[in-house]
Amino acid sequence: MIVEVAGRRFRAVDRHPSGWWIHTNGLDEWWDSPETRFDDDPIPGQHGSFAPDAVLMSSRMFAFTGRHESVSAEWAEREIRTWAAAIAPRLDLGFSVYNAGRWLHLREAKIRGRVRVREITDRICEFQLPIWTHDPRKYTDQDSFKVSATVAPSGGLRFPVVDGSMSFGESGAVSFPGVFRVSNPGTADYFPTFKVSGALGGFTITSENRVIEYAAPVAAGQELVLSPYLGGLAALDGVDSSHNLTQAGWVPVNGEQTRGYFFNAIDPGLGAQLEVTYYPKGVFW
Incomplete structure (x- = not known):
């Protein structure tokens, strides 16, 4: 020890x-x-x-x-x-x-x-x-992975959901454009951290019926950090831009749970992506 x-x-x-x-x-x-x-x-x-x-x-x-x-x-x-x-x-x-x-x-x-x-x-x-x-x-050690931006097809996208999670793909991996999973083998709940890089015209991050929506552009070279605390905060290159969060449906990953998400960007440019920071070995009480 x-x-x-x-x-x-x-x-x-x-x-x-x-x-x-x-x-x-x-x-x-x-x-x-x-x-x-x-x-x-x-x-x-x-x-x-x-x-x-x-x-x-x-x-x-x-x-x-x-x-x-x-x-x-x-x-x-x-x-x-x-x-x-x-x-x-x-x-x-x-x-x-x-x-x-x-x-x-x-x-x-x-x-x-x-x-x-x-x-x-x-x-x-x-x-x-x-x-x-x-x-x-x-908290155990952090890790992160990146999700490339994806455009929603006309009429919407449908994908299989089981117990609040996509029914395909491994934790920390992207198995379908914009779709990813986060697992928590621990006992305490926690919120993954999201960081979005442009260029894109706005985006949503959806898990079940909970939605985080940012209704403003993120330019190429800019980084937007999202925080679940105090009702939902957003900082664009260090400047508070929380007024652009039109929906702040944060939902934690509970202990012994796997949760699925869908990242959907508007008019994404080359290099637009979401970086997810999480705890692959779990969070504990």
């Missing part, structure tokens, strides 16, 4: 030659699921409460405990406190864990609270980092 924090790696070996290692049971809380939250509204004059519409996950917080051995006596505590003070203000610690052949990454993890340090010997000190992240998911 490896833990990476702000570029520094900790190994699951006591007194690792690097001088930094994971303390025994120092990552136990990492494996716990985040707390659930939902409305608990009592039924007036009756036993129990109304059933909630959804069960949501809260932000994730846990402690990471490690140890450091210094080369010279009485330097370990000073080195830990100096390092912790330097990374404490960061908005993203770059916190990742490698275990069982894969990396799991937290999004914008931060130190929330006080870093505790205690001396074990004159050369070894133990520290505890209180880690917090607004997003409780654990």
Whole structure:
């Protein structure tokens, strides 16, 4: 096992030659699921409460405990406190864990609270980092693929759909012009990221009956990035162009689900394409 924090790696070996290692049971809380939250509204004059519409996950917080051995006596505590003070203000610690052949990454993890340090010997000190992240998911490594623009034939296009997904083609592959699939072998839902390159006169990205529609041109050499957050955002070469999103039917890829999409461009030029970023090894709670 490896833990990476702000570029520094900790190994699951006591007194690792690097001088930094994971303390025994120092990552136990990492494996716990985040707390659930939902409305608990009592039924007036009756036993129990109304059933909630959804069960949501809260932000994730846990402690990471490690140890450091210094080369010279009485330097370990000073080195830990100096390092912790330097990374404490960061908005993203770059916190990742490698275990069982894969990396799991937290999004914008931060130190929330006080870093505790205690001396074990004159050369070894133990520290505890209180880690917090607004997003409780654990993300595997990203990958991406590209989908060439396609023109909708007159009268519309029909293609087979099974359980919300095209019934042909592999995840991360394009098996029919404009048609692609994204799978999630994990347990937590997530949204793929879409980036569109011109030239084209507008486009739609459809999954089942949910549609993302951008009703404006994207010129050759321009890039449009689509985000599902805050109701749907679009940035054209870094400038907000969300007013051109006439439909924002974002839909996540749930755990253990494969979802199919159709990318349909208006008057696409040479090189017009959609780039899809996703997590082929899944996203987990």
